[in-house]
Amino acid sequence: xxxxxxxxxxxxxxxxxxxxxxxxxxxxxxxxxxxxxxxxxxxxxxxxxxxxxxxxxxxxxxxxxxxxxxxxxxxxxxxxxxxxxxxxxxxxxxxxxxxxxxxxxxxxxxxxxxxxxxxxxxxxxxxxxxxxxxxxxxxxxxxxxxxxxxxxxxxxxxxxxxxxxxxxxxxxxxxxxxxxxxxxxxxxxxxxxxxxxxxxxxxxxxxxxxxxxxxxxxxxxxxxxxxxxxxxxxxxxxxxxxxxxxxxxxxxxxxxxxxxxxxxxxxxxxxxxxxxxxxxxxxxxxxxxxxxxxxxxxxxxxxxxxxxxxxxxxxxxxxxxxxxxxxxxxxxxx
Amino acid sequence: xxxxxxxxxxxxxxxxxxxxxxxxxxxxxxxxxxxxxxxxxxxxxxxxxxxxxxxxxxxxxxxxxxxxxxxxxxxxxxxxxxxxxxxxxxxxxxxxxxxxxxxxxxxxxxxxxxxxxxxxxxxxxxxxxxxxxxxxxxxxxxxxxxxxxxxxxxxxxxxxxxxxxxxxxxxxxxxxxxxxxxxxxxxxxxxxxxxxxxxxxxxxxxxxxxxxxxxxxxxxxxxxxxxxxxxxxxxxxxxxxxxxxxxxxxxxxxxxxxxxxxxxxxxxxxxxxxxxxxxxxxxxxxxxxxxxxxxxxxxxxxxxxxxxxxxxxxxxxxxx
Numbered sequence: 062x063x064x065x066x067x068x069x070x071x072x073x074x075x076x077x078x079x080x081x082x083x084x085x086x087x088x089x090x091x092x093x094x095x096x097x098x099x100x101x102x103x104x105x106x107x108x109x110x111x112x113x114x115x116x117x118x119x120x121x122x123x124x125x126x127x128x129x130x131x132x133x134x135x136x137x138x139x140x141x142x143x144x145x146x147x148x149x150x151x152x153x154x155x156x157x158x159x160x161x162x163x164x165x166x167x168x169x170x171x172x173x174x175x176x177x178x179x180x181x182x183x184x185x186x187x188x189x190x191x192x193x194x195x196x197x198x199x200x201x202x203x204x205x206x207x208x209x210x211x212x213x214x215x216x217x218x219x220x221x222x223x224x225x226x227x228x229x230x231x232x233x234x235x236x237x238x239x240x241x242x243x244x245x246x247x248x249x250x251x252x253x254x255x256x257x258x259x260x261x262x263x264x265x266x267x268x269x270x271x272x273x274x275x276x277x278x279x280x281x282x283x284x285x286x287x288x289x290x291x292x293x294x295x296x297x298x299x300x301x302x303x304x305x306x307x308x309x310x311x312x313x314x315x316x317x318x319x320x321x322x323x324x325x326x327x328x329x330x331x332x333x334x335x336x337x338x339x340x341x342x343x344x345x346x347x348x349x350x351x352x353x354x355x356x357x358x359x360x361x362x363x364x365x366x367x368x369x370x371x372x373x374x375x376x377x378x379x380x381x382x383x384x385x386x387x388x389x390x391x392x393x394x395x
Numbered sequence: 396x397x398x399x400x401x402x403x404x405x406x407x408x409x410x411x412x413x414x415x416x417x418x419x420x421x422x423x424x425x426x427x428x429x430x431x432x433x434x435x436x437x438x439x440x441x442x443x444x445x446x447x448x449x450x451x452x453x454x455x456x457x458x459x460x461x462x463x464x465x466x467x468x469x470x471x472x473x474x475x476x477x478x479x480x481x482x483x484x485x486x487x488x489x490x491x492x493x494x495x496x497x498x499x500x501x502x503x504x505x506x507x508x509x510x511x512x513x514x515x516x517x518x519x520x521x522x523x524x525x526x527x528x529x530x531x532x533x534x535x536x537x538x539x540x541x542x543x544x545x546x547x548x549x550x551x552x553x554x555x556x557x558x559x560x561x562x563x564x565x566x567x568x569x570x571x572x573x574x575x576x577x578x579x580x581x582x583x584x585x586x587x588x589x590x591x592x593x594x595x596x597x598x599x600x601x602x603x604x605x606x607x608x609x610x611x612x613x614x615x616x617x618x619x620x621x622x623x624x625x626x627x628x629x630x631x632x633x634x635x636x637x638x639x640x641x642x643x644x645x646x647x648x649x650x651x652x653x654x655x656x657x658x659x660x661x662x663x664x665x666x667x668x669x670x671x672x673x674x675x676x677x678x679x680x681x682x683x684x685x686x687x688x689x690x691x692x693x694x695x696x697x698x699x700x701x702x703x704x705x706x707x708x709x710x711x712x713x714x715x
Contacts, residue, residue, distance in 0.1 A: 095604060104633050111603050118596055130602040144634050163430035213438040214715055215591070216621070217650060227632065304591040304624055306650075310433055356600035 077362040079379040107230035118235035119349030121296040125320035126341040128289030136333030137192035144203025146297030146313030154307035158216040161231035174294025182283030207309035217306040227302030265333025426474030427483040444671035485509040496520035523688040533568025547578035548612040553587040555617040587621040594621030613641035619651035629699035652708035
């Protein structure tokens with residue numbers, strides 16, 4: 062009997078434990094290579110330190126991961142978020158440089174983001190193109206759009222208001238962190254305090270039976286892609302504001318992969334169904350903590366990607382059912 | 396049937412007339428296979444090429460390959476089929492050009508390589524290559540810094556994309572100067588992927604890792620964009636870029652002149668976007684008198700400091 066008890070406890074590790082443990086380990090390793098890692102001081106009225114860098118630099122991917130989590134929960138994927146970041150950034154920067162007021166530029170960027178999401182959603186939900194292919198179209202074409210908007214240049218602007226989105230602070234926290242937190246809270250409440258979260262999970266688990274059960278799966282799917290693109294547009298505004306310029310060629314480049322990785326590291330299955338927004342954000346922080354750690358360590362840059370790959374592999378292995386199974390056998394023997 | 400015949404005849408007549416006109420003016424037609432428009436510098440190169448061709452009364456046909464070699468090979472083939480007088484090629488990669496260049500050679504169309512060279516056993520496949528010496532650029536940047544600081548300086552380096560040839564060479568040139576000056580040291584080096592965002596992020600960590608930036612005398616960035624990102628990171632750490640930490644970079648794009656004008660950057664080494672000018676000069680001389688140019692035409696790597704920043708910015712902003 063007691064053996065059985067142990068088995069069940071081994072089988073149901075508290076949710077999120079592997080991710081939080083991994084984050085802790087990465088942070089500790091960072092502290093080992095750089096002893097001042099946890100040192101935080103006040104600089105020009107905002108917190109300043111490596112730990113803050115992790116939060117600040119991780120914010121765009123964390124925001125992307127929020128939208129991506131929902132898309133993946135419907136058994137979809139959105140490869141276009143990096144391109145949407147570039148489009149939104151180029152739109153806002155161009156309008157700001159032309160002298161439009163900040164609210165107009167931000168609204169235009171958000172509008173462009175929502176339109177991109179609507180496009181993706183229609184391709185996936187109405188025309189039933191596979192999400193991978195449907196969003197690949199915008200991933201490729203979108204960067205071209207952004208380059209057209211920016212005319213192949215880095216569009217710089219002078220607007221303290223816009224720059225504050227990337228470099229400002231609120232309650233001593235960098236603005237990107239505040240925005241990411243706000244997005245997490247908003248997304249969480251919309252999803253968990255309405256039936257929407259349940260609809261999304263149902264759609265991802267089984268589209269047909271969800272439709273038979275009366276869920277408007279097409280509407281849910283389109284809404285999810287639009288939210289994902291809106292998140293991407295916000296992330297695009299942050300990176301644009303951060304360098305006070307829209308770099309259509311490089312803004313958000315390959316970040317779709319980091320966002321997907323964050324979601325997967327956070328434990329959401331690519332086969333849809335159950336998801337966790339909070340753990341996806343933790344996933345994004347693990348990735349960024351690694352990036353920052355590598356930069357602080359003084360390792361030659363040639364090793365960056367290898368180190369990253371090994372850590373990601375370790376986190377993913379810790380979550381696999383096979384390894385849980387091994388643990389179960391090991392425990393049973395003991 | 397008859398109508399179509401007539402149309403064909405008219406078309407052919409028009410074609411003959413137009414080529415006749417071109418012949419009468421003795422206008423040279425040159426095809427230019429451009430890599431794409433992946434950076435501001437590239438866009439400027441295309442713009443400058445058009446201007447330089449116009450200056451010399453040359454008809455320049457530009458084909459954008461969108462960073463793909465197969466598109467460039469196709470473009471070169473179509474230039475051969477059109478019977479252009481010469482071809483400019485800015486090769487996206489170093490290898491795999493032999494077959495198509497042989498076709499050009501057989502058609503007796505000279506090919507000039509722009510801004511990057513290629514690897515081939517048969518150097519007669521191209522007339523000449525107009526490129527900058529990227530090792531030399533790094534060396535010039537290093538020498539300026541060595542002179543400015545009396546050969547004593549702790550440098551942090553922002554490398555370009557890992558494995559790219561400008562990143563390797565600009566590091567190599569700078570390292571030569573560091574090796575010659577015992578007081579100079581590269582204390583940190585990381586890749587900033589040639590972008591502003593990464594340049595800023597990497598510089599943020601460097602500042603923290605080096606005692607809040609107190610140990611850093613200068614930042615050497617493999618391109619201006621990373622330097623511009625680094626300048627923002629230095630400012631946000633409460634330090635003065637250009638004074639507390641010197642800023643040295645390469646490329647000479649307009650925005651770095653703006654930063655220099657504000658006293659936030661110290662020096663940039665130019666990678667000129669005017670590769671087409673010397674190439675067209677060499678081609679004209681070759682076509683007219685059969686003068687064989689040197690196998691490598693090296694463009695000048697000029698050093699720019701804040702004194703001329705305002706004027707240079709005005710000169711450049713239209714090109715980029």
